[in-house]
Amino acid sequence: MKASDFMKKLEADPEYQEMKRRKELELEERKALLAADERSLVKELALAGFEIESVWDFVNNNNRYEFLRKFDGGYRSAYSILVKHLDVEHHPRIREGIIRALAEKDANETASEALLAAFYQEQDSNLKWVLANTLRTVLTRSQKAKHPEYKEIYNAKGQP
Template sequence: MKKRNITAQELRDRLSKDDNYQRKMKEKEAKREELEDMLNKDEEPLVLELKGLGLDIDSVWDLVNNLPHQFLERKFTVHYNTAYETLVKHLDFDYHPKTIEGIIRALTEKEAKEIAADKILELFYKETDKNLKWVMANALRTLMTWSKRQKHPEIGEVLKGI
């Protein structure tokens, strides 16, 4: 006997009545909220310093891909080149890898190359976390000229490897 496909609505109805599924979803949401709270506390020193520079942000991630977009509402859509030095300085702080990722992504701007490229290159060679190493390699692709990147073939290898 051939099974009948179910609709998305039928699946939602089944899952809404499945106590085991509902328990797992509540546990997953609680863990997500716990991680979010921890990350907010983790990046607090950086956020406070950036606010002191006049940037109205709640997270370093507000600086990432912050250009206005027709479909996405963005809280923060101004240039933040005055924050580059502060962001680079905070790369030496003992932050969670997600906070470091946010800092590096915020520095992945051509205008930040003079301030950020050398520090990110230094960290690239020390990094052991595969995800962060890729984020750094991706940033260096933006921050370094092609000829300078050719002196560091490891950058290209990391970008190809993931």
């Protein structure tokens, strides 16, 4: 069967169309939930001069695919706002974006202590790994020696 024939079959299948409609609705609801969750963060960052739609714009700012970049350049002055939001209750997806946005070598002075505290307090195994990954970038060699636990968590997920 050709792909075009299969697509026509799916277009005519009411069960598939209903499933597709439900999935699209769920996606729109999730996008609205996440946007509402990070609204205060995005507003604070805008007041600091960063015109972003989501914290994930910082994460994707070095993406090799230009069409994925909504923000380009450095954002060192945003680190303190991001660190502040580590202590704010956010949806896990937004929290992950905050943590990943802090995965910059020059964030050490501003973020290392807060990231370490978050690492030791984090209960969610995925976010704990994301913190370990970020600490791998942010911490200095001597800090890494003092906190080897991050490496155990990082390596436990089968990463190199």
